[in-house]
Structure formats: structure tokens, C-alpha cells
Amino acid sequence: MALNDRVPPNPARPDRPRKARVPTGPALRVDPIGCQAHGLCAELLPGHVTLDEWGYPILPTGPVPPELLAAARAAVRACPTLALRIASE
Amino acid sequence: MTRTGPIADPARLLPAGGAPAELAAHRARHGAVPRIRDARELVALVEAAGLRGRGGSGFPTARKLAAVAAGGRRPIVVVNACESEPASRKDAVLLRHAPHLVLDGALVAARALRARTVVICLHRGDPVAAHLNAALSQRRGDGVDWQLAEVPRRYVASEASALARFLTDGEARPTARPPRPEQRGVRGRPTLIDNAETLAQLALAVRYGPEWYRSVGTRTDPGTALVTVSGCVARPGVYEIELGAPLATAIGAAGGPTVPVGATLVGGYGGTWVRDPGLPLSHDPAGREGSTIGAGALIAVPATACGLVETARVLVFLAAESAGQCGPCTFGLPAIADDVARLAAGRADDALAGRLTRRLGQVTGRGACAHPTGAVRLARSMLRVFADDVRAHHRGHPCPPQPPVLPIPAPTMLERAWR
Ligand SMILES: Cc1cc2nc3c(=O)[nH]c(=O)nc-3n(C[C@H](O)[C@H](O)[C@H](O)COP(=O)(O)O)c2cc1C
Ligand code: SF4
Ligand code: SF4
Numbered sequence: 093m094a095l096n097d098r099v100p101p102n103p104a105r106p107d108r109p110r111k112a113r114v115p116t117g118p119a120l121r122v123d124p125i126g127c128q129a130h131g132l133c134a135e136l137l138p139g140h141v142t143l144d145e146w147g148y149p150i151l152p153t154g155p156v157p158p159e160l161l162a163a164a165r166a167a168v169r170a171c172p173t174l175a176l177r178i179a180s181e
Numbered sequence: 182m183t184r185t186g187p188i189a190d191p192a193r194l195l196p197a198g199g200a201p202a203e204l205a206a207h208r209a210r211h212g213a214v215p216r217i218r219d220a221r222e223l224v225a226l227v228e229a230a231g232l233r234g235r236g237g238s239g240f241p242t243a244r245k246l247a248a249v250a251a252g253g254r255r256p257i258v259v260v261n262a263c264e265s266e267p268a269s270r271k272d273a274v275l276l277r278h279a280p281h282l283v284l285d286g287a288l289v290a291a292r293a294l295r296a297r298t299v300v301i302c303l304h305r306g307d308p309v310a311a312h313l314n315a316a317l318s319q320r321r322g323d324g325v326d327w328q329l330a331e332v333p334r335r336y337v338a339s340e341a342s343a344l345a346r347f348l349t350d351g352e353a354r355p356t357a358r359p360p361r362p363e364q365r366g367v368r369g370r371p372t373l374i375d376n377a378e379t380l381a382q383l384a385l386a387v388r389y390g391p392e393w394y395r396s397v398g399t400r401t402d403p404g405t406a407l408v409t410v411s412g413c414v415a416r417p418g419v420y421e422i423e424l425g426a427p428l429a430t431a432i433g434a435a436g437g438p439t440v441p442v443g444a445t446l447v448g449g450y451g452g453t454w455v456r457d458p459g460l461p462l463s464h465d466p467a468g469r470e471g472s473t474i475g476a477g478a479l480i481a482v483p484a485t486a487c488g489l490v491e492t493a494r495v496l497v498f499l500a501a502e503s504a505g506q507c508g509p510c511t512f513g514l515p516a517i518a519d520d521v522a523r524l525a526a527g528r529a530d531d532a533l534a535g536r537l538t539r540r541l542g543q544v545t546g547r548g549a550c551a552h553p554t555g556a557v558r559l560a561r562s563m564l565r566v567f568a569d570d571v572r573a574h575h576r577g578h579p580c581p582p583q584p585p586v587l588p589i590p591a592p593t594m595l596e597r598a599w600r
Contacts, residue, residue: 123357123549124357124506124507124508124509124510124547124548124549125355125356125357125506125507125549126357127507127508129508144508144509144513144543144547145516145540145543146508146509146512146513147508148507148508148509148547150543150547
């Protein structure tokens with residue numbers, strides 16, 4: 093979560109130096125401001141990316157499974173607003 | 182350490198005899214602004230003191246300072262004194278009674294970081310601006326360019342990235358991260374954005390030393406904090422407490438309850454409902470709700486008030502205050518507010534409970550800023566703390582109407598624009 097926010101840290105994920113999350117690897121990230129709910133990412137990654145009731149993508153927090161990496165890269169390229177990226181943890 | 186300081190008295194920022202508002206009196210009490218060699222020395226001091234941000238998150242201030250110092254370009258320092266939390270008055274009181282303490286802290290940070298500009302952000306039309314201008318006119322020899330910026334009166338306009346953006350292109354809405362303001366903030370420069378109280382605390386920590394600073398508070402959250410106590414208490418106002426003190430101490434400082442308290446909203450409108458008067462107030466999550474002191478707003482709500490109605494009123498406000506940029510916040514907050522309002526009115530349909538739970542899970546953490554996460558925290562804590570009332574409302578038994586308790590800014594007090 094953001095470095096600066098007024099919201100108190102979630103007790104389940106305290107704002108402390110985090111232990112290395114297992115497992116690590118490249119993960120999908122969406123820029124929530126840029127995303128315009130075109131939904132292409134969910135189409136290209138069925139099961140991995142789902143849409144909420146308003147059509148915005150819900151991304152798993154963990155890494156993209158290796159067998160989905162190619163599809164994930166395609167989704168990143170297909171996103172019309174360049175809101176999707178793959179971040180390495 | 183033999184330095185003197187108000188050690189016996191937990192009140193440091195606002196001591197009992199009154200804080201010195203005039204520069205001469207301020208200097209007589211606290212001495213000259215301490216000379217800090219560089220960012221490294223400041224980071225080490227602040228880290229040793231264990232100072233954490235008072236804007237709400239409790240983020241370690243030393244880590245933020247270090248991030249700004251690592252930026253390469255000449256940084257900018259921003260004092261966040263907007264205080265958009267409707268039930269908070271602590272920054273206003275601090276700036277009125279001890280403006281030079283805040284300015285000293287900003288100056289220490291600016292000098293250590295080699296920043297030339299310090300921007301103090303206030304809400305547009307805030308009467309504190311006049312006091313601040315008077316204080317600044319006495320500080321021409323500081324060697325920094327002091328600036329005042331007036332920010333639109335919107336709840337999220339004072340979120341850190343929104344301030345950085347406002348000071349860059351005039352639009353007071355949050356930006357996506359990364360990069361964070363520490364890395365690339367105002368006009369692309371590394372930007373230290375700290376709450377006004379944080380900087381006043383920093384001034385004291387540097388002046389009297391880490392050991393003194395740690396002599397009150399908890400091990401992981403040392404020092405004091407300002408709290409704004411309101412609701413059904415005898416003397417609503419701003420008080421200074423030792424971090425880790427129980428909620429009852431803060432309520433007691435405000436003269437105690439005037440009627441039986443049902444629950445206290447702790448930490449502002451992104452905070453949690455608390456029934457336990459023994460809850461320790463600090464930035465470390467405590468109690469069943471994982472409550473933290475947040476920005477220090479504490480509102481005691483009478484047992485006769487309806488926690489659901491009060492929460493619904495706040496959620497409607499928070500939904501209207503979304504910056505309208507991120508889908509889950511733009512659409513999710515009004516949907517959640519609507520669910521809770523229906524529940525509060527005793528008009529829940531059979532699908533409401535499941536729908537609300539799903540929506541809360543789908544909205545938290547999915548905005549560019551923490552605004553929606555705060556709203557979800559509030560709603561979730563309502564569902565647990567007022568679980569009995571929730572069940573009664575579900576069965577179609579709402580509470581009898583009561584006068585509203587939690588303050589909601591009138592629409593005329595807010596601006597529609599973000600510029
Ligand atoms: C919706 C929202 C509103 C905020 N409003 C304020 C505010 O009015 N004043 C403030 O100091 N911090 C506010 N913050 C927190 C800032 O983003 C930032 O964390 C803070 O200014 C950093 O200062 P600190 O490290 O000294 O706490 C807000 C955060 C959010 C998510
Ligand atoms: S493809 Fe891009 S714009 Fe469309 S839903 Fe996915 S992230 Fe959002
Ligand atoms: S989460 Fe909400 S308030 Fe924050 S930037 Fe997105 S739309 Fe604006």
C-alpha cells in the first residue's frame with residue numbers, strides 16, 4: 093500500500109519491513125486511475141484476472157504463474173489506456 | 182543527556198502554561214533552531230527518537246526523510262496543515278498556539294535536506310493563514326523561501342500525492358504510485374510531505390534529543406500526540422496525550438462523558454469504532470478492530486445514537502468526496518454507502534448482507550490512494566462493533582431518530598472543484 097496514507101495500517105499487513113513474500117516473481121499491477129474498465133485484461137487472462145461488478149479488474153496479489161506469463165504480457169500490450177504493467181517484486 | 186525540557190509534563194507541544202506563540206517567547210523557551218549538519222545526521226536523530234508521522238499513517242519519519250535525501254535533485258519540503266478530517270482541530274490549534282515550533286521543524290528538515298523552498302498547505306479560506314503569515318513575517322532570516330498554498334477544501338485534496346500534484350499543476354487529486362512524492366513530487370523534485378504536528382514533534386526531538394523524546398510514549402511509538410476529542414464529552418477540544426495512553430485518558434482529559442458512551446470513533450473517518458475505554462492509543466494497531474490513533478480525532482457517540490445511522494452519514498460523505506478517478510472508489514463507495522444507509526433505515530433486502538460484504542472486499546486497497554480503504558475500515562468496524570444493532574436492523578427494526586453526532590461539512594463548506 094501507499095507509503096503515505098492516513099489510513100491506519102491493516103493489522104493483518106502491518107506497515108513494517110515485510111518478510112519476503114513467498115513465492116515471489118513478476119506480478120500484474122494496474123494503475124487504478126488509468127484503468128477505464130475496458131476489460132480486455134480479463135478476457136485475455138480468464139480465471140487469473142476477474143472483473144468486479146463495475147467492470148474493473150481484480151488482480152491476484154501473487155506472481156503470475158509461469159504458464160500465464162505470455163498471456164499477461166499480451167494483456168499489458170492490449171490495454172488501451174496503458175494502465176496494466178508487470179512489476180517484478 | 183543533561184538538556185532541559187518539559188520532562189515531568191507529558192504535554193510538550195501545548196504545555197499547561199500555554200505554548201509561546203510569539204517568536205521571542207518561543208526562542209526564550211526552546212532556544213535557537215538546532216544546527217544539523219546534513220540529512221544523515223537528521224535521519225539518525227529522528228530514527229533514534231522513533232518519530233512517526235502524525236498525519237494518520239504513523240509512518241516512520243526517518244524513513245521518509247532518508248527516501249527524500251536519496252533523491253539526487255534538490256528537494257522541496259511541504260507542511261501538510263490542511264487537516265481535512267472534519268472532527269480534527271489539532272493542526273489548527275497547534276499553528277495558532279505554537280506556529281514557530283512547526284516552522285522550526287520544517288526549517289530543520291529543509292536545511293538538512295538542502296531544500297530552498299518550504300510550502301505550507303492550508304485549506305482555502307482557513308483563518309489560520311493570517312496567524313501563519315504573521316509568524317512568517319518574523320522569520321525572514323531563515324534562509325528558506327517560505328510559501329503558503331491554499332488547497333481546495335476537499336477531503337482527499339490533502340492526501341500527499343494530491344498535494345504534490347496540486348503544487349505542480351494545480352489539480353488537487355491523488356496520483357498513481359509509483360513514483361511516490363518522496364521520489365518524484367512537486368515539479369518532479371523529491372518532496373518531503375509531513376503533517377504539521379509531525380514537524381513540531383521533529384523540532385522537539387532534535388532540540389531535546391532522542392532520549393528525552395523517548396521518555397514518554399511506547400517503545401515502538403514514542404512521544405506524545407495531539408488528539409481532538411469531541412462528541413458527548415464535557416470539554417470538547419484538542420489535548421495532548423502520551424502515546425499508548427488508554428482511550429479513557431483522552432476522554433477524561435476532555436472532562437469525561439456527559440452521557441453514557443455507546444462507542445467512540447477513533448482515528449477519524451477512515452478509522453474504527455471502539456467500545457473498550459482501555460484501548461491503548463498509538464499508531465500500532467490494537468484491540469479487536471486493529472484500531473490506531475490515526476490523525477487523533479476521537480468522537481464519543483452517546484449510547485442512544487445509532488451507530489449504523491452515524492456510519493451511513495459518514496460513508497455518504499466519503500463517497501461524495503471520492504476524487505472520481507478510480508473505478509472501485511468512484512462506484513464502490515456510493516454503492517457501499519447506499520447499502521449501509523438502507524440497513525440503517527431498516528430497509529435491508531435479503532441480498533444486502535452478502536452484497537455489502539462482497540463490495541467491502543472488492544473496494545479495499547483498490548484505489549490509487551487510501552481513501553476507499555479507510556471507508557471500508559469504517560464500515561467493517563461498524564458491522565462488528567454494532568453487530569447486535571445490525572441484526573435488529575436486518576429484521577426491519579431501525580432505531581428511533583436521534584440528532585446527528587458525527588460532524589459532516591455542509592456542502593457549502595466544500596468546493597466542487599479540484600483546482
Ligand atoms: C484521503 C486522505 C486525506 C488526507 N488528509 C490529510 C490531511 O488533511 N493532513 C495530513 O497531514 N495528512 C493527510 N493525509 C495523509 C497524507 O497522505 C500524508 O500521509 C501525511 O501528510 C504525511 O505526513 P506524516 O508522515 O507526517 O503523517 C491524508 C490521507 C488520505 C488518504
Ligand atoms: S485492459 Fe486496461 S483499461 Fe481495460 S480493464 Fe484491463 S487494465 Fe483496465
Ligand atoms: S482512490 Fe478514490 S479518492 Fe483516491 S485517487 Fe482514486 S478515486 Fe480519488
